[in-house]
Amino acid sequence: MTSSMKPRDAGSLSSAGAKASVLVEALPWIQKFAGETIVIKYGGNAMINDELRRAFAEDVVFLRHVGVNPVVVHGGGPQINAMLQTLGIESEFRAGQRVTTPEAMEVVRMVLTGQVGRELIGLINSHGPYAVGLSGEDAALLRATRSTVEIDGETVDLGLVGEVSGVNPDAITDLLDAGRIPVISTIAPEFDSTAENAAPTGEVLNVNADLAAAAVASALGAAKLVMLTDVEGLYANWPDKSSLISSLSTTDLRAMLPSLESGMIPKMTAALKAVEAGVPRAHVVDGRAPHSMLLEIVTTEGVGTQIVPDEEAA
Numbered sequence: 336m337t338s339s340m341k342p343r344d345a346g347s348l349s350s351a352g353a354k355a356s357v358l359v360e361a362l363p364w365i366q367k368f369a370g371e372t373i374v375i376k377y378g379g380n381a382m383i384n385d386e387l388r389r390a391f392a393e394d395v396v397f398l399r400h401v402g403v404n405p406v407v408v409h410g411g412g413p414q415i416n417a418m419l420q421t422l423g424i425e426s427e428f429r430a431g432q433r434v435t436t437p438e439a440m441e442v443v444r445m446v447l448t449g450q451v452g453r454e455l456i457g458l459i460n461s462h463g464p465y466a467v468g469l470s471g472e473d474a475a476l477l478r479a480t481r482s483t484v485e486i487d488g489e490t491v492d493l494g495l496v497g498e499v500s501g502v503n504p505d506a507i508t509d510l511l512d513a514g515r516i517p518v519i520s521t522i523a524p525e526f527d528s529t530a531e532n533a534a535p536t537g538e539v540l541n542v543n544a545d546l547a548a549a550a551v552a553s554a555l556g557a558a559k560l561v562m563l564t565d566v567e568g569l570y571a572n573w574p575d576k577s578s579l580i581s582s583l584s585t586t587d588l589r590a591m592l593p594s595l596e597s598g599m600i601p602k603m604t605a606a607l608k609a610v611e612a613g614v615p616r617a618h619v620v621d622g623r624a625p626h627s628m629l630l631e632i633v634t635t636e637g638v639g640t641q642i643v644p645d646e647e648a649a
């Protein structure tokens with residue numbers, strides 16, 4: 336060999352074959368979802384380290400480059416907890432949602448829109464001018480009414496917590512049409528009723544990010560809702576790790592809902608609402624594994640738990 340010749344190691348052809356088969360397997364899925372909108376909920380518990388956050392940003396940009404319209408809805412529960420703790424503000428969760436006082440609300444808004452959202456936007460935009468941050472307050476994106484939860488047959492007040500009562504999809508589709516990637520923080524102005532002509536009260540409400548993502552996915556007619564979290568998916572007998580469910584119908588999920596705990600309550604309620612509103616698939620995937628979201632979308636096997644309409648589960 337001369338000095339300009341570089342040796343190729345013997346195994347490189349077979350490893351190239353394996354890489355090519357991954358790409359070829361992705362092709363029908365890329366074709367299926369090209370031109371479609373996929374709503375990706377990035378949970379605060381899945382943003383564990385820089386490597387994972389960077390991998391998430393790469394996946395989102397990958398999807399955009401193969402013609403999919405990704406819409407990111409982010410959480411930030413642990414990040415809000417850390418800031419509340421620093422400021423010495425107490426906060427508790429009921430049925431997986433934060434009881435939100437006016438004092439806590441200011442922190443929720445600051446952390447979600449000023450910290451967590453900003454960081455994601457920066458990571459995505461290290462690949463090009465794609466991400467634009469929106470809160471539910473921007474361009475009348477979200478409307479919300481006060482939300483309560485039922486615990487043991489009792490109605491529990493959550494304070495300044497909202498459920499989405501309306502979505503203005505134009506605020507998102509205008510950005511998608513311009514080739515951008517919307518990154519949504521789930522703060523929403525309060526309206527005094529769900530009616531179209533309802534008046535804003537002047538308050539802003541804290542909306543659970545899973546539930547907001549489901550409302551956004553339904554309003555956009557998304558092809559999928561993918562929720563990244565810190566477990567492999569939904570376990571039938573939590574915390575028994577051998578009981579991971581790969582697929583279940585909306586009827587089976589509805590039956591399971593009363594037995595669910597903590598963060599899985601809003602997450603599975605969101606999945607159910609999205610699929611019942613016509614989103615063909617909702618998925619929960621493990622955000623602690625790099626590129627899990629992309630694997631879910633572009634591989635045949637998929638990962639995590641998927642929720643499908645009853646007629647497809649049969």
Ligand SMILES: Nc1ncnc2c1ncn2[C@@H]1O[C@H](COP(=O)(O)OP(=O)(O)O)[C@@H](O)[C@H]1O
Pocket residue numbers: 377378379380381410411412431545563564565566568569570571572573595596597598599602
């Ligand atoms: N049946 C279940 N299967 C999986 N996780 C469950 C289940 N029941 C409760 N959980 C809890 O739900 C958590 C995920 O919800 P949450 O903490 O709100 O995540 P995120 O911040 O990603 O929205 C898991 O970490 C787990 O502790």
Ligand SMILES: CC(=O)N[C@@H](CCC(=O)OP(=O)(O)O)C(=O)O
Pocket residue numbers: 377378379380409410411412413415431432433443496497521541542543544545598
């Ligand atoms: C009402 C309510 O609980 N809001 C959530 C909003 C953030 C969120 O949902 O974050 P994760 O997706 O990381 O859990 C909260 O205050 O923590």
